[in-house]
Amino acid sequence: MTQTRRDVHDVASERLRAIDQRYSTGRRKLVQILSSAVHPLVTTEITAAASDLPQSSVYRNLSVLEEAGVVVKVLTTGERSAFELAEDLKGHHHHLVCVDCGKVVDIDVPEDVERLLSDGVSPAIKDAGFTLIGHRLDLMGRCDQCSRSSRAANFSTTSVK
Amino acid sequence: MTQTRRDVHDVASERLRAIDQRYSTGRRKLVQILSSAVHPLVTTEITAAASDLPQSSVYRNLSVLEEAGVVVKVLTTGERSAFELAEDLKGHHHHLVCVDCGKVVDIDVPEDVERLLSDGVSPAIKDAGFTLIGHRLDLMGRCDQCSRSSRAANFSTTSVK
DNA sequence: ATGAGTGCAAAGGCTTTGCATTAGG
DNA sequence: CCTAATGCAAAGCCTTTGCACTCAT
Numbered sequence: 001m002t003q004t005r006r007d008v009h010d011v012a013s014e015r016l017r018a019i020d021q022r023y024s025t026g027r028r029k030l031v032q033i034l035s036s037a038v039h040p041l042v043t044t045e046i047t048a049a050a051s052d053l054p055q056s057s058v059y060r061n062l063s064v065l066e067e068a069g070v071v072v073k074v075l076t077t078g079e080r081s082a083f084e085l086a087e088d089l090k091g092h093h094h095h096l097v098c099v100d101c102g103k104v105v106d107i108d109v110p111e112d113v114e115r116l117l118s119d120g121v122s123p124a125i126k127d128a129g130f131t132l133i134g135h136r137l138d139l140m141g142r143c144d145q146c147s148r149s150s151r152a153a154n155f156s157t158t159s160v161k
Numbered sequence: 162m163t164q165t166r167r168d169v170h171d172v173a174s175e176r177l178r179a180i181d182q183r184y185s186t187g188r189r190k191l192v193q194i195l196s197s198a199v200h201p202l203v204t205t206e207i208t209a210a211a212s213d214l215p216q217s218s219v220y221r222n223l224s225v226l227e228e229a230g231v232v233v234k235v236l237t238t239g240e241r242s243a244f245e246l247a248e249d250l251k252g253h254h255h256h257l258v259c260v261d262c263g264k265v266v267d268i269d270v271p272e273d274v275e276r277l278l279s280d281g282v283s284p285a286i287k288d289a290g291f292t293l294i295g296h297r298l299d300l301m302g303r304c305d306q307c308s309r310s311s312r313a314a315n316f317s318t319t320s321v322k
Numbered sequence: 323a324t325g326a327g328t329g330c331a332a333a334g335g336c337t338t339t340g341c342a343t344t345a346g347g
Numbered sequence: 348c349c350t351a352a353t354g355c356a357a358a359g360c361c362t363t364t365g366c367a368c369t370c371a372t
Contacts, residue, residue: 024351117274124270221328
């Protein structure tokens, strides 16, 4: 499961150094917050977790950390971007996204699914002239709360295939 | 590849009616544009394709069309949202995303992958208390151009017409 | 006629940037 | 010391909204 490796900070420091950036206290704090999160965080959650960090610093440092390959931007539903540690720091996983409230949960999928996602899609990308790097799988669903309140206006999201 | 089915407009009209909305000329135009696109479009591309539609109308109508289940918002890379026809109108498919320039191409994946994505992930979501609705698979890679230039000089989604 | 839809412009909200200050190497 | 990094405030940019006008029913 998504376990924080113990040397996240070392890796972060190393990668920042590689692009001539320092591992400042603000950046360390961001990495700390993200490494203890169990799901991607939006900037408001991050500033809430580190109320002393100004928004501009949060954005600026997340950007630097992203360039360094320490964090990645995660796209969910809604407009705001969320962040989490890079895959090799956090471990490969996928997201379960609530189509109603946008809530995101980290999950693992069975090994055979992973294997097929890595090996079984090659022909599909050949024609497009792409070089495959990885995949991003989001399972879309409705969370407990949203299922219960089952608020009106559920015309959308018809079934898949 | 999955293309505009015969009566997209009929379906759109029908679904709008179901939520007490009219199928106005502006909305018809949006559906027309999206149905002829080969990849999700961001609002700038849409307004470019229909220069007479004011942005406010584009946003407002896309929102209505989304509620009606005619279009869906697609999140790729970058901040801006893109739109495409709903799955049952466009056909189930996935996206091939260039990690450098953000270019998005519609693709199909092998049947066995689809099957596994629909059936093989149930245990993973049980614990989280989610009801599965569908999945979203993005294959991340590097497109021809970006592979060649090996540089991240970007701008999103290529133009359609 | 009558309310939905439209268009323009202004407002909103997240994100980025300029610039002077502070801190880490 | 010297440059990177920070913090505040202002600017940017995509998106939403108010309001009067137009169109379809």
